[in-house]
């Protein structure tokens with residue numbers, strides 16, 4: 001990852017200079033703010049920055065009004081700077097001077113960001129093609145120590161692969177056990193019509209593997225899966241993956257190892273011993289199939305969006321779709337033009353916003369710039385980091401003095417409500433029958449904010465009916481809601497995932513013989529820093545409790561934070577020769593008290609809201625309450641004082657090593 005030639009500014013300069021006409025033509029269609037930052041970083045000349053600053057009002061690329069004449073000057077100055085560097089090669093500064101960097105960030109996003117962002121942006125941006133998160137040993141263990149150690153990762157989705165990449169970098173042996181026949185996790189499994197991401201994908205990608213070739217700002221499933229496949233191949237992870245094998249159980253052993261039981265697709269079972277178990281199974285992995293009476297007796301096909309059956313014909317048929325979350329928002333508008341009738345059953349409406357880039361393709365000029373203009377892709381990613389999360393996190397906090405606590409949280413949230421309502425009115429305002437069904441009564445962001453995928457336009461179609469009523473039962477050929485029968489040939493369940501029964505159905509048993517289910521129950525998972533659990537030594541969870549981002553941001557950022565933390569824990573273990581690393585109860589408690597305190601005034605706890613983050617006691621078990629930069633801080637360092645670090649009494653490391661390498665239970 002270090003010094004990847006694709007992001008090497010020297011290579012980019014040489015290429016751009018050698019293709020000067022192409023360069024000028026391409027950047028005419030690229031975004032002006034990252035071009036400006038490229039120029040400033042290349043030259044150190046901040047004069048154009050000062051001129052442009054008053055015209056940049058926000059971090060999305062459509063939030064700038066830089067006059068054309070100034071834009072032309074910026075583009076010309078950049079071309080000149082690149083040609084000049086190519087003609088008189090010299091050393092580029094590793095990164096902008098400290099004061100300039102902060103100033104550049106502020107101008108790029110159109111507001112003054114708190115100083116703590118400088119460090120996180122440095123890590124995110126791959127400045128000068130350098131991966132700031134590269135793993136390094138303080139005192140590299142002996143090769144024999146490393147060779148005798150083994151980590152098992154459960155799952156080869158985004159998280160499992162990120163973990164694998166870093167383990168590989170450190171030279172720590174590992175295996176990935178993956179239940180599917182291919183990598184990709186949720187992005188492999190979910191293949192419903194129009195499935196895609198609602199986080200801008202230049203940010204929804206690994207920091208160490210920027211993809212200059214995204215064809216859309218919000219990519220669809222096949223392109224995302226293609227990216228994951230590319231990463232698995234490029235980082236040579238595939239040979240460590242055992243496909244079509246599922247971890248069914250894992251039990252911690254007195255010698256500090258985990259005895260893991262797996263089941264292969266052919267039904268055979270195997271046992272294996274490893275030193276460390278890392279679960280990377282995601283939270284949106286096990287479909288939630290609602291217990292609707294009669295569903296099993298429905299005579300037509302029915303399936304969950306995450307198990308879309310493309311062999312089932314839907315053309316011209318009566319399709320009933322239950323659920324109107326992110327999956328339904330994409331599926332419904334995609335299938336409505338094909339089906340005979342689409343009846344949508346909505347339990348509660350979601351807020352959905354229009355995003356100018358949601359349906360747009362990335363211009364060829366911008367793609368050229370991502371690949372060939374030094375620093376462009378990094379600065380573009382930085383603006384997204386801000387725009388898609390940090391810029392508005394503060395607006396999700398409940399203002400205790402706010403006079404309209406039922407419908408909104410604070411003045412800014414009320415403004416969101418007004419704007420979103422106006423948008424809905426602009427779409428379906430003339431349909432008095434629809435309006436009361438589609439305007440939520442809870443504050444915006446209480447459930448995950450959706451991007452309008454032509455949902456409201458779809459509702460206006462003659463062959464679409466929105467039923468805002470309780471689904472009572474399913475009959476052989478119909479769905480019954482509030483006493484009325486709605487004929488159906490096919491039922492689509494867009495009903496989400498079993499998010500709170502985390503790590504289910506794996507049976508994971510910790511040090512005192514206590515299972516994770518006994519500890520967490522069905523809906524109250526908790527972990528230290530989202531990653532470690534008392535009583536479960538040498539065990540790490542990625543996308544664990546209270547790590548989900550519900551306001552925006554990128555789940556991959558969170559994953560990289562967790563991987564960084566786990567790597568530092570492993571470093572401590574391997575450099576110091578500990579057999580067991582187990583979080584202390586007090587540290588865990590303190591962290592969880594802090595998280596619960598932070599959550600107490602966040603929108604998801606609002607009493608009028610139901611969402612997949614909240615358990616029946618009202619506790620938010622899934623979400624990280626803070627900003628991304630806060631989670632980065634929480635996971636930046638591994639503090640040994642928070643852990644019991646032990647050598648087991650029977651610590652004959654050679655015996656353990658023999659056991660691990662033989663795989664014996």
Ligand code: N01
Nearest residue numbers: 196197198290323324325326327328347348448494495496
């Ligand atoms: O699931 P959901 P999802 N009877 O839980 C309804 C990510 N994602 O798969 O809101 C009737 O949000 C339920 O009703 P209610 C993203 O993080 C991202 O759509 O509980 N209805 C709701 O309408 C997202 O948040 C993308 O009242 C029932 C729906 O089913 C997460 O995945 C795309 C019901 C479930 O919505 C989950 O999204 C897809 C019942 N018995 C997913 N049970 C993008 O990036 C449930 N519902 C674009």
